[in-house]
Amino acid sequence: MTPILVTGGTGTLGRAVVRELTATGRDVRVLSRxxxxxxxxxxxxxxxxxxxxxxxHLATTLRGRRDVTATRNLVNAGTSIRHLVFISIVGIDRIPIGYYRGKLAAERIVAERPHTILRATQFHDLIRTVLAGAAMLPLMPIPRLRAQPIDVRDVAARLTELATGDPRGRVADIGGPEVKPLRALAAEYLRANGKRRRxxxxxxxxxxxxxxxxxxxxVPGNPAGTITFERFLTS
Ligand SMILES: NC(=O)c1ccc[n+]([C@@H]2O[C@H](COP(=O)([O-])OP(=O)(O)OC[C@H]3O[C@@H](n4cnc5c(N)ncnc54)[C@H](OP(=O)(O)O)[C@@H]3O)[C@@H](O)[C@H]2O)c1
Structure with a gap:
């Protein structure tokens, strides 16, 4: 069996995916800078x-246009690819921001090959990073939004299942087990870190x-993740 190539295999999600794929006995190759x-x-x-x-394909430069170039280079070079699995983001066709426009364009490039596209909600790690930044201030500013963060271990398990099967096109979006206001997640973050902030x-x-x-x-109708933000923070 040929190795599975994981682009961005050294990143937050990538490390979890490499671990899962390796645990299934697959030979894994990583592409990153x-x-x-x-x-x-x-x-x-x-x-x-x-x-x-x-x-x-998990690599991201965090810039929409550069991610499009990266995906184009991958698809052009990968003439032997029979299954290209791509991680995307829930709501990229509804939320007009530059990074998401790049993801949409990258999805279209991915679709030139036999593919599976999985859109996920925000990872726990990202929410924690945002909240940690806000908690540097004495008064913690929180966007009045709800989130459904998911653990990368849950996403990695799903990607591994998909990568070891046949191409499926776009599959059902994946989200974390709870939908909560960011303010409630901030309270959990503060509690887990023993901090007090207004x-x-x-x-x-x-x-x-x-x-x-x-x-x-x-994606409230499809809470496929199992690990809550609170459990992530304390694990
Ligand atoms: N974070 C979220 O909440 C979230 C939610 C849904 C979907 N996603 C998607 O999930 C994927 C992984 O996200 P993540 O948070 O795990 O990202 P991350 O931790 O920032 O990891 C990015 C990975 O991409 C690699 N990379 C960056 N520039 C590269 C380049 N020019 N060529 C090759 N590799 C490059 C990095 O390694 P080097 O720096 O060594 O190159 C690293 O391995 C992304 O596609 C992201 O859009 C993220």
Whole structure:
């Protein structure tokens, strides 16, 4: 069996996916700048995808346009790919921000090959990072939004199941087990870290914030994740 290539396999999600795939006995190859490749410049990509049939594409530069270039370079170089698994984000077609526009464009490029696309809600790690930043201030500013954060271990388990099967096109979106106001998640963050802060909620003008207010970032009907934010914080 040829190795499975995981792009971004050194990242937050990538490390969990590499662990899961390895646990199923699969041989895993990682492509990231840290391992000597660069999807944006194309350096080392041909060598990384050579003879590979399954690719799990997780790498992100956190810039929409660069992610499109990265995905284009991967797809062009990967002539042997029989299954391209792509992690995307819930609501990218409803929430108009640049990074999400890049994800949508990348999904279209991925669809040029036999593929499976999984859209997930925000990871616990991202929510924790945002809350940790806000908690640096004496009065903690919190967007008046709800979130449904998911643990990367849950996403990794689903991606592993998908990557070891046949291409399925776009599959059902995946979200965490609870939908909660960010203010409630902030309270859990503060409690878990033994901090006391007053919080103040704010709203922003614009279509992106409104789309999130209306739940464009949620999949309440499909809470496939099992690990709550509170458990993530204490584990
Ligand atoms: N964070 C969330 O809440 C969330 C939610 C849903 C979906 N997603 C998606 O899940 C994926 C993984 O997110 P994450 O939070 O795990 O990201 P992350 O921790 O920032 O990891 C990004 C990975 O991409 C690699 N990378 C960056 N630039 C690269 C380049 N030019 N060429 C090759 N590799 C490159 C990084 O390694 P090097 O720095 O060594 O290159 C790293 O392994 C992303 O596609 C993201 O859009 C994230």
């Amino acid at each position: 840290g391992t000597g490749g660069d999807l944006v410049t194309g350096r080392g990509v041909a060598a990384a995808v050579a003879d590979v049939e399954t690719v799990v 919080t103040v909620e704010f709203s922003l003008p614009g279509k992106a914030f409104r789309a999130c207010r209306e739940g464009g970032n949620l």
